[in-house]
Amino acid sequence: MNLARFPRLRLAHLPTPLEHLPRLSQALGGPEIWIKRDDCTGMSSGGNKTRKLEYLLAEARAQGADIVLTQGATQSNHARQTAACAARLGFDCHLLLEDRTHKSDPDYTANGNVFLDLLHGATVERFASNPDMNGELAKVGARLAATGRRPYLIPGGGSNATGALGYVNAALELVTQANDLGLRIDHVVHATGSAGTQAGLVAGLRGINAGVPLLGIGVRAPRDKQEENVYRLAAATAALCGCEGAVRREDVVANCDYVGTGYGFSTPGSIEAIQMLARLEGILLDPVYSGKGMAGLIDLVRKGRFQRGQNVVFIHTGGSVGLFGYVRDFGFQAPVATA
Ligand SMILES: *Cc1c(COP(=O)(O)O)cnc(C)c1O
Numbered sequence: 257m258n259l260a261r262f263p264r265l266r267l268a269h270l271p272t273p274l275e276h277l278p279r280l281s282q283a284l285g286g287p288e289i290w291i292k293r294d295d296c297t298g299m300s301s302g303g304n305k306t307r308k309l310e311y312l313l314a315e316a317r318a319q320g321a322d323i324v325l326t327q328g329a330t331q332s333n334h335a336r337q338t339a340a341c342a343a344r345l346g347f348d349c350h351l352l353l354e355d356r357t358h359k360s361d362p363d364y365t366a367n368g369n370v371f372l373d374l375l376h377g378a379t380v381e382r383f384a385s386n387p388d389m390n391g392e393l394a395k396v397g398a399r400l401a402a403t404g405r406r407p408y409l410i411p412g413g414g415s416n417a418t419g420a421l422g423y424v425n426a427a428l429e430l431v432t433q434a435n436d437l438g439l440r441i442d443h444v445v446h447a448t449g450s451a452g453t454q455a456g457l458v459a460g461l462r463g464i465n466a467g468v469p470l471l472g473i474g475v476r477a478p479r480d481k482q483e484e485n486v487y488r489l490a491a492a493t494a495a496l497c498g499c500e501g502a503v504r505r506e507d508v509v510a511n512c513d514y515v516g517t518g519y520g521f522s523t524p525g526s527i528e529a530i531q532m533l534a535r536l537e538g539i540l541l542d543p544v545y546s547g548k549g550m551a552g553l554i555d556l557v558r559k560g561r562f563q564r565g566q567n568v569v570f571i572h573t574g575g576s577v578g579l580f581g582y583v584r585d586f587g588f589q590a591p592v593a594t595a
Contacts, residue, residue: 257424257428257460257463257464257497257498257499258497258498259421259424259425259428259497262311262314262418262421263311263314263315263317263318264310264311264314264421265310265313265314265317265345266310267297267298267299267306267309267310267313267341267344268297268298268299268306268307268310269296269297269298269302270297270307270429271429271432271433272292272293272294272296272297272429273292273293273296274290274291274292274293274430274433274434274437274439274569275290275291275293276288276289276290276291277289277290277291277536277537277539277570279536279537280532280533280536280537283532283536284554284557284558285564286557286558286560286562286563286564286566287442287557287562287563287564287565287566287567287568288566288567288568289553289557289568289570290439290441290567290568290569290570291537291539291569291570291571291572292426292430292569292570292571292572293572294307294426294571294572294573294574295539295540295546295572295573295574295575295576297574299337299340299341299344300336300337300339300340300372300376300577301372301574301576301577302574303333303334303336303337303573303574303575304333304422304423304453304571304573304574305333305334305337305338305413305414305574306337306341306422307422307423307425307426308413308414308415308418308419308420308421308422308423308452308456309337309338309341309410309414309419309422310422311418311419311421311422312408312410312414312418312419313341313342313345313347313408315408315418316347316408317345319406319408320406321347321406321407321408322347322348322405322406322407323347323348323349323350323400323405323406323407323408324338324342324347324348324349324350324407324408324410325349325350325351325352325393325396325397325400325407325408325409325410326338326351326352326393326409326410326411326412326414327351327352327353327354327383327389327390327392327393327411327412328351328352328353328354328412328413329353329354329355329356329357329519329520329544330353330354330355330356330357330359330364330365330369330370330382330520330581331364331368331369331370331520331544331578331581332351332353332369333369333542333545333574333575333577333578334412334413334414334450335351335353335369335373335378336369336372336373336376336577338351338378338410338414339351339372339373339376339377339378340372340376342376342378343376343377343378347408348379349376349377349378349379350378350379350380350381350396350400350407351373351378351379351380351381352381352383352389352392352393352396353370353373353380353381353382353383354383354384354385354386354389355382355383355384355385356385356518356519356520357518357519357520357521358385359520361581361584363580363581363582363583363584364581364582367580367581368577368578368579368580368581368582369577369578369581370581371580372577381396389412390411390412393409393411393412394409397409411450412450413449413450413451413452414450414452415450415451415452415455415489416452416489417489417492417493417495417496418496419452419456420452420453420455420456420459420489420490420493421456421493421496421497422452422456423452423453423454423455423456423457423459423460424456424457424459424460424463424493424497425456425460426456426457426460426571427456427457427459427460427461427463427464427466428460428464430444430569430571431461431464431466431468434569439567440567441468441567441568441569442468442469442562442566442567442568443468443469443470443471443562443566443567443568443569444457444461444468444469444470444471444568444569444570444571445470445471445472445473445549445552445553445556445568445569445570445571446470446471446472446473446549446570446571446573447472447473447474447475447545447546447548447549447573448472448473448474448475448482448486448510448549449474449475449476449519449545451482451485451486451489452489453472453571453573454470454472454486454490454508454510455486455487455489455490455492455493456490456493457470457571458470458486458490458503458507458508459490459493459494459497459499459502459503461507462490462494462499462502462503462504462507463494463497463499463502469509470507470509471509471510471511472486472508472509472510472511473510473511473512473514473548473549473551473552473553474510474511474512474514474515475514475515475519475544475545475548475549476515476518476519477512478512479510479511479512482510482512483508483509483510486508486510487503487505487508490503490507490508491503511552511556513552514526514548514549514551514552514555515548516548519544520544521543522543522544522547522582522585523548523551525548525551525552525554525555526541526543526547526548526550526551527543527547527585527586528551528554529541529547529548529550529551529554530542530543530547530550530579531586532550532554533550539572540576540579541572541575541576542574542575542576542577542578542579542582543578543579543582543585544575544578545573545574545575545578546572546573546574546575546576547575549570549573550570553568553570
């Protein structure tokens with residue numbers, strides 16, 4: 257598990273803090289809940305994709321790329337972090353944004369992450385809902401290469417084995433922090449989507465035989481498909497790290513009961529989770545990923561899945577910028593003038 261042999265550019269503020277959430281833990285009356293602040297990775301308000309981009313963009317630079325391409329949903333946090341990291345490194349950036357929700361709310365289509373994509377100087381191309389966006393990415397890449405550009409293509413979510421190295425590294429970081437704090441971690445919980453985060457974590461935790469179980473809360477696919485995607489990528493990532501065979505199928509566990517209407521739509525549970533974290537701990541979650549991940553954790557605590565005396569670490573994967581695309585879902589009235 258010698259990560260130093262992989263090319264890497266330093267983009268993230270690391271290590272991210274590992275903090276206790278006393279008021280949330282008390283309000284739920286179950287386990288002690290801790291939070292790993294990967295929303296604080298630094299680039300353009302942070303998030304989990306920056307760890308992956310440290311390895312991906314090192315590969316882009318080594319290949320002599322001059323433009324970075326990736327794809328995601330309209331309010332993609334991955335696209336926004338790619339645009340920011342590309343700007344910092346002097347790459348051009350082109351984003352393919354897929355309309356997965358058919359929302360026409362201008363907050364959703366132009367504010368939040370979309371606004372920041374443009375602010376970072378990325379060019380943006382919109383796509384209708386499409387099951388093969390990585391195929392579209394390849395087409396656009398080929399078109400650019402034919403004009404003499406040197407594109408580097410990053411799959412959706414930065415989720416290939418190179419990107420997942422960022423979360424192998426995060427697993428090592430987390431275990432070291434817990435060791436220094438004398439914290440026995442009983443479970444790790446986080447939101448899982450394009451699978452790279454969970455795959456890297458599983459490969460890292462298994463690669464050092466940490467004995468820390470991991471639960472991914474799904475945001476899109478049904479459980480079988482999500483676990484299969486994570487397992488395939490985790491096995492490839494472990495092999496890349498020299499730990500072939502370290503990940504067993506049973507190490508990959510996802511719970512996809514909190515997706516609700518579908519990807520990109522808030523749920524009553526995610527809105528409740530966002531408000532609880534905002535009001536009990538002053539922490540911002542998002543409606544698409546971290547809010548659903550936390551909604552899953554809250555519900556499982558209420559159902560007794562995790563108990564008093566245990567320590568559960570929630571990995572905050574970021575996304576708070578997305579809140580500005582979902583203002584209406586909260587139903588707040590604008591404050592009125594009293595004088
Ligand atoms: C992308 C993302 C995730 C999911 O990570 P994957 O590696 O795609 O599974 C979770 N939370 C936020 C905020 C994200 O942007």
